[in-house]
Amino acid sequence: xxxxxxxxxxxxxxxxxxxxxxxxxxxxxxxxxxxxxxxxxxxxxxxxxxxxxxxxxxxxxxxxxxxxxxxxxxxxxxxxxxxxxxxxxxxxxxxxxxxxxxxxxxxxxxxxx
Numbered sequence: 001x002x003x004x005x006x007x008x009x010x011x012x013x014x015x016x017x018x019x020x021x022x023x024x025x026x027x028x029x030x031x032x033x034x035x036x037x038x039x040x041x042x043x044x045x046x047x048x049x050x051x052x053x054x055x056x057x058x059x060x061x062x063x064x065x066x067x068x069x070x071x072x073x074x075x076x077x078x079x080x081x082x083x084x085x086x087x088x089x090x091x092x093x094x095x096x097x098x099x100x101x102x103x104x105x106x107x108x109x110x111x112x113x
Contacts, residue, residue, distance in 0.1 A: 010068070013057050014082050020053065021046055021086025029090065029097045046083060054078055 024046055028038040068074045 009058070010077060013054060013078055016053055016057060017050055017078065017082030018085045018089070020049055021083055022089040024049065025087055025090040026094060030100060042087075046086075047079070050079055050082075 021042075025038070025042050028041045032038045032041065068077065
């Protein structure tokens with residue numbers, strides 16, 4: 001049986017990973033000039049960040065505990081769910097990158113490319 005503290009810890013890990021994904025995807029979509037660049041960087045860098053946050057939050061801080069014994073379930077809860085939520089938050093609820101006004105400094109740098 002999973003304790004309430006374990007469930008709360010898993011919820012914190014899922015929440016942190018979802019926020020990280022939404023911010024990283026948004027950053028790449030705004031800063032990179034090609035669509036594929038944002039996709040590739042998101043698919044390569046977000047899992048690396050997940051490894052670090054999962055080790056820190058579940059290992060050092062102790063969130064999540066040993067409540068989930070099945071590796072597949074743990075991967076779905078800690079990687080797939082936050083990744084899909086973070087990407088969908090950026091794609092469906094945030095304005096498209098074309099509608100976002102960047103500061104003049106950033107705009108000049110991107111036009112110079």
